[in-house]
Amino acid sequence: MSEKILEKNQEYYKIFDEKIKLTSSPVAVKFINSEEEVPEGIPLIDEKIRHCEMIKKASFGAKFYSTWEKQTCKGGAGALGLGDMSPKLASGEKYFELGRFKDLEVAKKTVEKLSIIPEKHWAIVYAPLEESNFEADVVVLFAQPVAAMKIAQSLVFTLGDKVRPNFAGIQSLCGDAVSYPYIEKDANITVGCDGSRKAAKVLDEELAIGISKDKLEEVIDNLNSMA
Secondary structure (H helix, E strand, C coil): CHHHHHHHHHHHHHHHHHHCCECCCCEEEEEECCHHHCCCCCCECCCCECHHHHHHHHHCCCCEEEEHHHECCHHHHHHCCCCCCCHHHHCCHHHHHCCCCCCHHHHHHHHHCCCCCCCCCCEEEEEEHHHCCCCCCEEEEEECHHHHHHHHHHHHCCCCCCCCCCCCCCCHHHHHHHHHHHHHCCEEEECCCHHHHHHCCCCCCCEEEEEEHHHHHHHHHHHHHCC
């Protein structure tokens, strides 16, 4: 079974590589609830870093899984359902102190609209899509704006509507690129955040695209069909 999934993921990778301008490998992200669910050949990450750094690390070839304890950004880990955010983060106070909002009330309103996975998970698996022997819950791409254009075109190819990205410039690689697609069973385009650009070295010319497993085959088929 895992061999068939690997073959499908490799085919998806080829289509992404041919049709859009990627800056690194697409990343397969999977939520798991116990050690028994860890895919074969995937080790526990050997360092403590942020989720956004983990996504970047996987985009350059690393394969691993991470628990709450290995995540140094608890805001991102909380958005992903690995644990609870601190009251200071959940209330918007932390973002207000960082100067992201004019007052605490505005910060609170925005934080209440962030994408937070309600159910709790034990760990998250990260791997390059073309090396993944498991079905991803979300696939995350780093790419230039022209790639986002192609993804948007693939989404409207059979939709008859417009794409409506959902982001706020905070919790980008966690909330926007993973939690939102996972919750909404959709795709999302996000421009990054200060944390991901500084810690994960997301380039100025890069943005991120998250595609849920529910939308992945549609995006692939439409990319293949488009002129």
